[in-house]
Amino acid sequence: MNPFRAANLEVQRKDYYRSISGSGLKIVFNRNEMISLQNDLKKDPEGWRLPTIDELSYLHFFKKNRIGGFDSEYWSSSVITIDPLSTKGNWVFSMEFGNKGVYSDLRQNAKIRLVRDL
Numbered sequence: 001m002n003p004f005r006a007a008n009l010e011v012q013r014k015d016y017y018r019s020i021s022g023s024g025l026k027i028v029f030n031r032n033e034m035i036s037l038q039n040d041l042k043k044d045p046e047g048w049r050l051p052t053i054d055e056l057s058y059l060h061f062f063k064k065n066r067i068g069g070f071d072s073e074y075w076s077s078s079v080i081t082i083d084p085l086s087t088k089g090n091w092v093f094s095m096e097f098g099n100k101g102v103y104s105d106l107r108q109n110a111k112i113r114l115v116r117d118l
Contacts, residue, residue: 004067006059009115011067012048016112031090032106034075047116053078053100055115056093070095073110075103
């Protein structure tokens with residue numbers, strides 16, 4: 001299936017998944033797994049990456065129904081420092097409710113939808 005074009009982005013039409021040996025397909029990732037995938041994607045010759053929190057917001061408000069398949073919370077590549085001890089977290093965006101939040105616990109889960117620049 002061809003990627004969807006939205007402004008200056010191409011968006012995969014399905015959530016990212018990874019085959020996990022012995023346990024089938026994985027479509028929900030904890031923060032630690034997302035960070036590992038993000039590092040792997042830096043070497044992707046096709047340029048796929050995690051979207052920023054602003055890109056997820058744009059996709060929700062303007063293109064969600066045209067792209068299809070969005071539900072639940074999605075990881076963004078946007079990082080924020082959330083306390084005086086410099087604890088870092090990643091912004092997540094709820095495609096169901098249209099709001100954003102921060103996950104800092106490595107065990108918190110969200111889905112991944114990849115994008116690339118046109």
